[in-house]
Amino acid sequence: MRKMSAASSGRVKIGDLPDDLLRRVVSLLSARQAVQTSALSRRWRHLWRSAPLLQILPNDGFRTVRGLNEFAKHLLLLRDRAALLDACVINFDFCEFESYQDLPDDPDVGLWLRHAVSCQAQWIRVEIYVEDDPLCLPDLPLVSKHLRVLELKYVKIKDSLVDFSGCPALEHLKFWGGFIHAHTISSPSVKHMIMDGCGFNRKFRTRISVPSLISLQLKHFWGATPFLEDMPLLVTASVSLSDDCRDRCVNTEFGKCGDPGCFDCGANKVIDCDGCVLLQGLSGTSTLELKAESRVFMFRRDLRWCPMFSKLKTLLVNEWFMNSNMSELACLLEHAPLVEKITLQLSTEPYNFVEIEDSDKPLKQAFPFKNLKIVEIKCHEGDERVNSFKDPEPKQRFGFLPMKKWGLQMIDVSERVE
Template sequence: MAPRKKRKSAPPVIGVDRIGDLPDHMLHHVLSFLPAQAAVRTCMLARRWRHLWKSTTGLRIVGLNDPRYCVEVQQLRKFVDHLLILRERTDLETVEIKFSQFSEADMPYLNLWIRYAVMSKVRALTVHLDGEFILFLDPLVSQHLRTLDLEGVALEKSVLDFASCPALEDLKMGRCVINAGRISSRSLKHLIIFGCRSKLDRRIHVSIPGLVSLKLTNFAGKTPFLENMPLLERARVYLSNNSNEDCLNYYTRDLCADNDNACAICLANNDASGDCVLLGGISSARHLVLLSESAKATFTRDLKHCPTFTKLKTLLLNEYWCDAPDVDPLACILKNSPVLEKLTLQLFSWGPHHKVEMKGTYSPVEGTTAISKHLNIVEVKCNVVDERVVEVLKFLCAFNIRFSFE
């Protein structure tokens, strides 16, 4: 029997630094996702990492989201000041400044850090705070800024005039106090305003002719006046209880059907620029979601001068549009939507899951042009088919729309 051959022992495992083998520009990008404090600490990993943090493509100055870095502005002042001095003078792709707590004494530092970001040609700037921090960039000037995301910020006067930001395409404002009489931009394509409020006694004018998408929800104060947006593709507008424009006649069921009986809220425009506050500006959209609490006067007033939605393909409405004698608001908007293809009614149910969903089919009647002959999908979603829903179904059936339950 031949002697067994000795098995060769496996070579010792040697640790391989695969991340460290990446080229510098990729490591700069990776480090940009870390909070600034953590990015700087990587200088301790190895000789090669000693200065990488100085040239990251992103800068995150944060005091929330991650409990390991839950600190206040005051605790980071010296650190950030030294960081900005020691950084290489490279351009920044992204800058995030997020804090849940700050004081009035912190405001100069926050504004200084924002100015540093703008001077570093930042392309995407995010400022999320919990309070009414006043942004003092007056006005904002940047040839490179493409995305601006603001939350918990007080915006004054010409800060929202973006004439000096020709590359800006995306603007998001959440829970902000807007004390500017105008939001204007020639380059902006996407605008989101949610949970914001205005202390002004007049409407904020939104002048963005190149806008492609709009989301305006839960605005407190006078509803903003939307100027014409001919390139608009889709819009979502929700008038919540935060609005101070309740119809004074609503609860007496006198719904301001004509100007002789209309209340002061429904009659007043206070914009001196046209009859419609919202509908005129978004009348070129292809896809619309229009939601409102029951007593709001803005849409009611707009419907008195309802524009024609010449491009509208899909429309989602809630019960506000059906809760009136003869379902007048719904009838009006259908009459003025000549190419509508899909109508969705979400009645007394916010979803996303509805207990009852009905699909309808429309068969145009010869000689009848009351609604779009292109309408091929009608959906009604609710939690229960009560008397209010039945009235809406009867109204739709009058236009030869037949339903089936799912």
């Protein structure tokens, strides 16, 4: 009986695959592993030179930064310059080099980044973790007609690098950790931006100018709150201000406590400005989350110049609005005529605010919410504060929003919230 051929048996040997597919197989390896495949056979000798994904991973057997730089320099010299890159990953996450502190060299990330751009990479990710002091990327603008996704993690960034006017195809921009020492982040094309755990300068506000933005996540940053310029196309946004935010005060709810010894708002005079810092830029959203720790006053400050949220339909807030009569939440809702659902997220521990001077003044006469249908309260199971929201009397907590009178539905979601 004749042996079944490979094709008839449904099995294909790796040597039967076309070169383009083999290059993609090689792309799954780190750069060093990809180069080592050249020893497999004469056919594999040059496949790594035109692999569509380049992954420079220094935890792949390199003992020193100098050794990594030497390898990467020869790698880039020998790569086929006519071969375009789909993506480039430079990953130093929690990598440890032997005797790192004794070496004068830094990883030559700037050279590798420029190579990726010159090879028309559509997706670039730079993830570098160096304990104590983030590695500073070269302060040079990126210029690429092909770059669509840029992810920067644990690095220090200065002004020129975050001027993305030379990247007209860039749509996804992500910053994790690291330090943004830039006066302006600008892009005419970015549609989706995530900034998580970043550090901003404490002496000035970084301006974020991304007029085409559709979605925004800004959370857990430290330093001065960045200034959001107008984003007319913004649909969904989530902003979370932690205690690491520079705009906080331990004495009052609005800052400017008058105490020259206040480490927070007393030192913020140099970066204070009139008008909204955050809310004006967020005013075009239809779905909005606003979270802040108790002493971070930025949202309450911005409400002095509260814009109209003419498209807002779904709103989530946590306790930053909870003074004695909830006037901040009332103000926000007065400027959001189309809101349909409000979610109040209560932490496990009640906030203990310092009462403001006008906290006992009566609110404006209750007004009808023509579109509001649902008030959802998320809290720790057994939280007695939920009952204060259910009281329909105007003098009690949520009285400015007469749920019974206007036929609103209230959902009590007892759960453990972050």
